[in-house]
Structure formats: structure tokens, C-alpha cells
Amino acid sequence: MNIKAKKISEELKHFTGSETFYTLQLFNARYTEGVQYLVDKAGCFWLVIDICAVCVSPLNPHSFACITLNLWNEQEQKEKGCVATLTYDDGNGNVFYTANYAYTDFPLPHIKFYFTDRTLLLPSEY
Template sequence: MENKVNKIKEDLQQFIGSQTFYSLSLFSTKFTEGIKYLIEEAQCLWLVLDVSAICKSPVNQSYFVVIDFKKLSEKEQKEKGYAALMTYDDGNGNVFYKAHYPFTDFPLDEIKLYFVHDTLMLPSEY
């Protein structure tokens, strides 16, 4: 598992900008090559669906959203009662939504994503 995590982290660094955009028709969300890679390698279509649902909801009043996903340590999991946290903010640190996940099989401990003008991307693709 550790080799897979290291490979994903290393491979994600190669995505700078995006020539091709993909579409998630359920929410009319576009996503970049880096996100497509993440979906395939980390098997995390659920993450894209969740982000799209929140970023396209009335809860979001910003065209630029920073999404931070973080797995909690075992100690934090016991204290807080969930395994991972995903926060959504306007890019200025103003958090407008938090999602708690009781379980996650996402291989990375943390990742930051941007959602800009209906497009989900890695920060390096912005």
C-alpha cells in the first residue's frame, strides 16, 4: 500500500495545467487530467461526486473553492468519531462547509483540490 501511495503522490506532481477536460454529467462538473488520474489510481469517484455536490449547492457562494481532505490519526478518530474530514473554503480561509467521513479507503492522508468555475483540479493545474 505504501508503494501505491508514494507512486500516486509522485505521479500527481507531473500534472501542470490541463489540455483535456472531462465531464461528470450528473452535476455538469468538468475535471482535469490530474483529477482523472486520481479517480483511476485512488479509486475515488466518490470524492469527485461529493465535491461536485457541495460546490454546486446553494451552500457555496464562491466561484473559487479550496477543498482540503485529511485523514485523522487513530487518536483523533477515537476522540472525534470520524476517520476523515473534508473542508471547503473560499480561498481566503473562510470555511463554509465541513464533511465528516466515518470511514475512508482513500489511499492518501491528505490532498488539496481547487474547484474553479465548475471545474475540479489539482492546485498545480490552476
Template sequence: MNSAKEIKDSLNLFTGTEHYYQHPFGILYTDGVKFLADSCSCYWLIDAVANWQYDEKVKQTEFQVYKLKVNEDKSAILNIEDGNYNIIQTQEIDFTDFPLDEIEIWFTNNVCYLPSEH
């Protein structure tokens, strides 16, 4: 596994995507999100984005921002925002081995992507 710094540095290199990958629940995700999931063993984060599409408040939000913040005790908070810093929903995570302190993923038009890929 790469260090957190190496992963962050690599994530910044994604400025578009060549491939779209389909999640079993029908959403798509980009090369950058696939790299994140592979590097951090966090396909569960893509699962969370896909699952939140079944929530009416989230589903009605055209542009969604997923902000994962890991606490020192390895618990985490996943906030779903509307792109204007308004929190739509919050998911508490009791434990995660996610190696980064935080990450932000965007979702619109049924595609999950890194901000640098916009």
C-alpha cells in the same frame, strides 16, 4: 495500486490538462483529477465536489478549495474553504480507504482541478 508516495509524486507532474471530463452532474474535471480518481479509487470525491454545488453557501463561493484529511482510524474530514482559509462547509466521512493522508482539490468556473494544474 501504486504506493501513496508514487501517487503523490505522479500528482505533482500535472501542470495543466489536455482533456476535460464531464461528471454526470455537469461539472468538469481535469487529467490530474481523473488520475487521482483512477489511482485512488476515489470518484466519490468528485461526486462530493459535484454534490456540494447544490449547497447555497458553497455555490455562491466563486473559488472553492476541497481539503480531505484522513485520520488514523480511516475516518476523514472534507473541508470546503473559500481560498482564504475560511471554512464554508465540512463533511464528516465515517470510513474511507483513500490511500493518501490528505489531498487538496480546487474548483472554480465549473472545473475541478489539482493546485499544480492552475
């Protein structure tokens, strides 16, 4: 993990709960301060859009979703045919949607989010 990724990862640990919510009107959804910090530091608003698009759609039959982004190493990329995978499950490991990405500049090797009550948040903010 590079220096930028280590700093972001360490800073994300400080987000517990949230007093401020950011609105994503396109999906009638919102996200927390921790997610906004990640957007600012990692330049990943695309990730928020992708997650909310799936979580508010009929693809998500659940009131709660656990979303995990994994970036793959070179060997895994060859095996999987993509550089990253975004997996959506019901919180009990039952996957209901998966998206593969051919390219991403996301700095962290993996990250997890929760989506509940039309709100995207970090697990530490749940």
C-alpha cells in the same frame, strides 16, 4: 505512507495545466486529467461526486473553493469521531462546509483540490 500512496503522490506532481477535461453531467461540471488520474489510481470517484455536489450547490456561495481531504490517525479519529474530514473554504481559510466520513479507503493522508468555473482541479493544474 505506503508504497501505493507514495507513487500516487509523486505522479500527481507531474500534472500542470490540463488539455483534456472530463464531464460530470450530473452537476454540469468537469474535472481535469490530474483528477482523472487520481480517480483511476485511488478508486475515488466518490470524492469527485461529493466535491462537485457541494461546490455547485447553494452551500457554496463563492466562485472559487479550496477543498481539503484529511485522513486522521487513530488518536485524531477518537478525538474527532471520524476517519476523515473534507473541508471546503473560499481560498482565504473561511470554511463554508465540512463533511466527516466514518470510513474511507483513500490511500493518501491528505489532498487538496480547487473548484472554479465549474471545474475541479489539482492545485498544480491551476
